[in-house]
Amino acid sequence: xxxxxxxxxxxxxxxxxxxxxxxxxxxxxxxxxxxxxxxxxxxxxxxxxxxxxxxxxxxxxxxxxxxxxxxxxxxxxxxxxxxxxxxxxxxxxxxxxxxxxxxxxxxxxxxxxxxxxxxxxxxxxxxxxxxxxxxxxxxxxxxxxxxxxxxxxxxxxxxxxxxxxxxxxxxxxxxxxxxxxxxxxxxxxxxxxxxxxxxxxxxxxxxxxxxxxxxxxxxxxxxxxxxxxxxxxxxxxxxxxxxxxxxxxxxxxxxxx
Amino acid sequence: xxxxxxxxxxxxxxxxxxxxxxxxxxxxxxxxxxxxxxxxxxxxxxxxxxxxxxxxxxxxxxxxxxxxxxxxxxxxxxxxxxxxxxxxxxxxxxxxxxxxxxxxxxxxxxxxxxxxxxxxxxxxxxxxxxxxxxxxxxxxxxxxxxxxxxxxxxxxxxxxxxxxxxxxxxxxxxxxxxxxxxxxxxxxxxxxxxxxxxxxxxxxxxxxxxxxxxxxxxxxxxxxxxxxxxxxxxxxxxxxxxxxxxxxxxxxxxxxxxxxxxxxxxxxxxxxxxxxxxxxxxxxxxxxxxxxxxxxxxxxxxxxxxxxxxxxxxxxxxxxxxxxxxxxxxxxxxxxxxxxxxxxxxxxxxxxxxxxxxxxxxxxxxxxxxxxxxxxxxxxxxxxxxxxxxxxxxxxxxxxxxxxxxxxxxxxxxxxxxxxxxxxxxxxxxxxxxxxxxxxxxxxxxxxxxxxxxxxxxxxxxxxxxxxxxxxxxxxxx
Ligand code: SF4
Numbered sequence: 001x002x003x004x005x006x007x008x009x010x011x012x013x014x015x016x017x018x019x020x021x022x023x024x025x026x027x028x029x030x031x032x033x034x035x036x037x038x039x040x041x042x043x044x045x046x047x048x049x050x051x052x053x054x055x056x057x058x059x060x061x062x063x064x065x066x067x068x069x070x071x072x073x074x075x076x077x078x079x080x081x082x083x084x085x086x087x088x089x090x091x092x093x094x095x096x097x098x099x100x101x102x103x104x105x106x107x108x109x110x111x112x113x114x115x116x117x118x119x120x121x122x123x124x125x126x127x128x129x130x131x132x133x134x135x136x137x138x139x140x141x142x143x144x145x146x147x148x149x150x151x152x153x154x155x156x157x158x159x160x161x162x163x164x165x166x167x168x169x170x171x172x173x174x175x176x177x178x179x180x181x182x183x184x185x186x187x188x189x190x191x192x193x194x195x196x197x198x199x200x201x202x203x204x205x206x207x208x209x210x211x212x213x214x215x216x217x218x219x220x221x222x223x224x225x226x227x228x229x230x231x232x233x234x235x236x237x238x239x240x241x242x243x244x245x246x247x248x249x250x251x252x253x254x255x256x257x
Numbered sequence: 258x259x260x261x262x263x264x265x266x267x268x269x270x271x272x273x274x275x276x277x278x279x280x281x282x283x284x285x286x287x288x289x290x291x292x293x294x295x296x297x298x299x300x301x302x303x304x305x306x307x308x309x310x311x312x313x314x315x316x317x318x319x320x321x322x323x324x325x326x327x328x329x330x331x332x333x334x335x336x337x338x339x340x341x342x343x344x345x346x347x348x349x350x351x352x353x354x355x356x357x358x359x360x361x362x363x364x365x366x367x368x369x370x371x372x373x374x375x376x377x378x379x380x381x382x383x384x385x386x387x388x389x390x391x392x393x394x395x396x397x398x399x400x401x402x403x404x405x406x407x408x409x410x411x412x413x414x415x416x417x418x419x420x421x422x423x424x425x426x427x428x429x430x431x432x433x434x435x436x437x438x439x440x441x442x443x444x445x446x447x448x449x450x451x452x453x454x455x456x457x458x459x460x461x462x463x464x465x466x467x468x469x470x471x472x473x474x475x476x477x478x479x480x481x482x483x484x485x486x487x488x489x490x491x492x493x494x495x496x497x498x499x500x501x502x503x504x505x506x507x508x509x510x511x512x513x514x515x516x517x518x519x520x521x522x523x524x525x526x527x528x529x530x531x532x533x534x535x536x537x538x539x540x541x542x543x544x545x546x547x548x549x550x551x552x553x554x555x556x557x558x559x560x561x562x563x564x565x566x567x568x569x570x571x572x573x574x575x576x577x578x579x580x581x582x583x584x585x586x587x588x589x590x591x592x593x594x595x596x597x598x599x600x601x602x603x604x605x606x607x608x609x610x611x612x613x614x615x616x617x618x619x620x621x622x623x624x625x626x627x628x629x630x631x632x633x634x635x636x637x638x639x640x641x642x643x644x645x646x647x648x649x650x651x652x653x654x655x656x657x658x659x660x661x662x663x664x665x666x667x668x669x670x671x672x673x674x675x676x677x678x679x680x681x682x683x684x685x686x687x688x689x690x691x692x693x694x695x696x697x698x699x700x701x702x703x704x705x706x707x708x709x710x711x712x713x714x715x716x717x718x719x720x721x722x723x724x725x726x727x728x729x730x731x732x733x734x735x
Contacts (some may be wrong), residue, residue, distance in 0.1 A: 058645030182622025187704030226708030253712030
């Protein structure tokens with residue numbers, strides 16, 4: 001066998017600001033999964049946020065400055081992986097548009113080509129078919145918008161969840177409909193956001209699952225916060241926590257009652 | 258029409274608290290989406306058709322002046338007249354002149370969003386001319402003195418019971434026993450009343466789904482056939498259409514028609530597709546004596562060559578609003594002007610100014626479902642973001658938002674400082690969350706905690722923990 005094929009790919013983990021601040025478990029779960037898939041994982045300290053709050057608020061200047069820092073920090077890796085469809089989508093699909101016609105255009109394109117969301121990286125790039133985790137109980141899965149529509153993430157998490165022993169997947173009605181988070185949307189238009197997440201909560205409860213999973217922490221915090229405000233006895237976790245077998249700690253927001 | 262877009266938030270609150278509206282919106286959430294999906298699934302070449310529909314419009318927009326001139330020539334050759342209107346006011350006065358010359362007292366109207374855009378009904382009424390809407394949905398909202406809340410289903414914000422009550426109120430001649438519980442019975446009731454109006458009308462006004470450069474024809478699609486009667490029976494037919502309705506050929510028209518109805522209502526084709534070319538010819542059994550086209554610009558030509566040009570591909574199918582979670586939550590009136598939903602969020606700022614309609618492109622979660630279903634591949638979220646950029650550049654968004662964003666960006670641009678701040682704040686916040694691990698209320702997070710709990714941070718930040726872990730490993734090695 002040739003030397004290169006034996007070499008473990010070097011992956012830079014873009015942990016995302018929400019995971020860094022609110023849910024480190026997702027970061028550790030991601031590292032574990034990536035290592036199981038045969039990667040060498042590094043976590044550069046110079047990362048902050050992907051820049052979406054600025055980009056989606058029309059503040060291009062700050063978005064570009066943040067993007068430059070991310071690119072500089074991560075371009076040395078073979079792959080850049082993020083446990084979030086929304087942040088990975090920003091890095092992969094939107095960074096190139098930020099630098100259109102700029103001297104950084106090619107650099108941004110080269111960087112973006114190496115970016116993947118965690119689930120799709122594990123399945124589509126590393127060819128992972130099963131995980132070694134176990135989870136007794138039923139889960140339902142919400143498809144977060146950016147991952148689904150920008151990065152075509154749908155089957156990958158379901159395939160891996162199917163390999164978790166003891167886990168029963170109960171499909172969620174309207175799983176592809178937005179949960180109402182939308183980044184700054186949920187605080188700029190709280191009443192509308194609330195109406196949307198209320199609809200989502202109805203479907204989550206109707207699924208009958210004990211645990212709700214998704215691949216984006218923003219959406220998860222939104223749905224967890226709503227379910228808990230309603231007193232619903234449903235745990236909420238990032239899908240990576242279950243796949244990595246790191247789901248014995250408290251769920252998001254304490255979860256359950 | 259009065260613009261209430263600046264009051265979007267208050268409009269939305271009112272909409273959320275309106276039980277009738279919420280009941281009616283429930284039907285949007287289910288009906289349209291399933292029907293479209295079935296129609297799309299049944300046509301394997303649907304995506305290829307979308308691509309070619311986009312290509313047709315892109316080509317047309319790139320040569321718009323050429324096709325408009327060619328179109329005008331053909332209309333003239335067929336015996337019709339084209340009137341160019343730069344603004345809504347121009348269009349109104351052109352239409353009034355034609356109505357006056359025809360001695361019109363009553364005009365019948367086919368469903369047309371453009372006449373909403375120029376506020377034609379109110380204007381004609383003030384001038385002593387009575388407009389009569391002939392599309393069932395438009396007829397209902399005219400009875401109520403309202404405006405459409407959806408571009409293809411103008412009365413979608415109403416429940417059946419509300420409509421029945423309106424009919425009983427307005428149609429005094431109805432016996433109370435008459436059944437009006439089904440759309441079909443409402444339709445036949447409206448038809449009876451409208452029949453007399455069709456014959457009384459001196460002028461019929463319709464919009465156009467397409468204007469065909471090759472033939473000088475206007476094309477309308479309807480499900481009730483009311484448009485046909487509106488344009489055939491009166492002596493004068495006025496087509497009011499905006500400049501981007503133009504397509505080069507009839508073949509192009511039929512290509513785009515294949516995605517239009519499927520995206521709109523899930524039908525393969527609308528029930529009636531009517532092509533009119535000029536006034537009645539000697540050998541025609543019927544048709545108007547005069548055929549006028551009022552071609553409206555109203556700000557559209559200034560979208561050409563900008564990041565908003567793609568919006569001019571829109572064929573007004575309504576799929577974007579049918580799939581929009583924000584539209585589902587608040588309905589169309591909350592948007593505060595003619596065009597609601599994602600297409601309105603992009604188009605409205607172009608037409609009335611982003612200073613008045615800044616909420617519209619902001620009130621989106623960027624879920625991307627609108628773009629995913631748009632038959633013309635219009636990148637709606639991207640263009641909403643462009644509006645946000647223009648707003649931000651002009652300093653139009655609220656000061657608190659700007660300062661908050663700038664303060665956050667200051668840290669996000671400086672990783673060391675950012676992590677230093679986070680390493681103090683996050684563990685404190687985590688401890689503050691207590692055994693509950695969440696907050697029911699948090700100062701400065703009221704927008705969040707008003708409706709939901711805020712999960713507390715787990716512990717120290719991931720990067721803090723990671724650094725310690727790596728340092729530990731390093732130590733173990735040495
Ligand atoms: S933007 Fe697209 S989906 Fe929306 S009305 Fe126009 S063509 Fe239809």
